[in-house]
C-alpha cells in the first residue's frame with residue numbers, strides 16, 4: 109500500500125505508481141489507485157501487475173492533493189475484479205477509499221452479522237466490510253464511526269484511506285503488517301515498506317505504531333492511539349520471506365536480519381560441503397550469512413528469471429509447478445561435481461524444492477543438502493499471508509528425513525523455532541503462529557475450516 113497527501117496540488121497518481129512499482133513483490137494479481145480530483149474520488153484498478161494496469165495513466169498529467177494505491181495477492185476472496193483495491197464508497201459519512209493489507213480474522217462473524225441485517229456485498233474480500241460498518245454506524249462523525257469500526261475488527265489491518273480531503277493511516281493494535289509514514293517537502297507519504305519511500309526519496313520517516321490512527325490533511329498531521337495497548341505481534345514471516353531485502357520493516361533491516369538468521373542456521377545445521385547456494389531471491393541474504401559463518405564458499409548456482417512472478421504467490425498447484433521450471437535455472441559450471449548446501453527461506457508443499465533438487469542433480473551436483481532459514485511451517489495464517497491448509501503443508505506429514513527422501517535431497521534441516529525467536533529478539537513481539545500454532549488472537553473457529 110502507498111498513500112500520499114500534498115496540501116497543494118501535485119502529480120499524486122504518478123508518485124503512487126512509482127511507490128506501488130517498488131512494492132510489486134507484495135502482490136501481483138491486481139493493482140489500483142484512487143485519488144481526489146475536483147472534489148470526487150477517481151479510481152483506476154484492474155487485474156494484473158502495476159506496469160500493466162497503471163502505466164497507461166501516466167501519459168496524462170493529473171494533479172491531486174491526496175491518493176492511495178494497492179497491489180494485491182488474494183489470501184481471502186478470489187482473484188476477481190470485484191476484489192481489486194482500493195475499494196471506494198460514498199455514504200452518509202462522506203466519500204471513502206480504502207486500501208487494506210492483512211486479513212480480518214473475525215471477518216466471517218462480522219459478515220454474518222452484516223448480511224443478517226441486510227447488507228449487500230459486492231466483493232468477497234475483508235475490506236468491504238469495514239466500509240459497511242462505517243456506513244451503518246450510528247456515530248455522528250466519520251472519525252467516531254471509524255474508531256467504532258476499528259475496535260470491532262480483529263486480526264491484521266494496515267490501512268491507507270481517503271476520507272474527503274484527508275489521508276488516513278491505520279495499523280492494527282498488534283501491528284501484524286508493516287506500515288511507515290514519512291515527509292518530504294510539503295508532502296506526507298505512507299507505505300507498507302520503506303523501499304517505496306526510497307524510490308520517492310522520502311528520508312524523514314518512522315514506523316506507524318501498532319494501534320495508531322493518523323489523519324493527514326491541510327491542517328497538518330494528527331496522530332492518536334485508538335485502542336488500549338496490547339503486545340505487538342509483528343509477522344515474523346515478513347522478515348524471513350515477504351518483505352524486500354532493501355526495506356526496513358518493524359524497525360529491522362530485512363537483509364541484515366536474514367543474514368543473521370542464516371548465520372544462526374549455520375550454527376545449528378552445518379554439514380560438510382563445497383559451496384553454499386541460495387534459492388534466489390528470498391534465500392540470498394540468509395545464504396550469505398550461512399556462508400560467512402560456516403566459512404563455506406558462497407556461489408550463485410541458480411539464476412532466477414525475474415519476469416515470471418513469485419511461485420509462492422501464484423494460486424494453483426499447476427501454475428506453481430510451471431512457474432518453478434520457468435523461473436529458476438542452474439548454472440552448471442558452479443554446480444557440477446560440487447557438494448551443495450542449498451538455502452531457501454521456507455518449505456510449504458515441497459513442490460518447488462523437489463523440482464529444484466532434480467534440476468541441480470541434473471546439472472551434476474554430487475550432494476544436495478537443503479537448509480531452510482525458517483522453522484517447519486505447520487499452521488495456516490489468518491493475518492494476511494497465503495499459507496495453505498495443514499494437510500497441504502509438508503511438515504505436517506513428514507519428518508525432515510522423510511522430506512529429504514521425498515524431494516531427493518541428501519539431507520534437510522530447518523531453523524529451530526527457539527533459534528528464530530532469539531535471532532529476531534524473543535521479547536520483541538513477533539507472531540510466529542504458522543510455525544508454533546501459538547496464535548496471538550482468537551482463531552479457534554477458523555481452525556476448523558482448514
Ligand code: SF4
Pocket residue numbers: 284342343344345346488489490491492493539540541542543
Ligand atoms: S501466522 Fe505466520 S505468516 Fe501469519 S502473521 Fe503470524 S508469522 Fe506471519
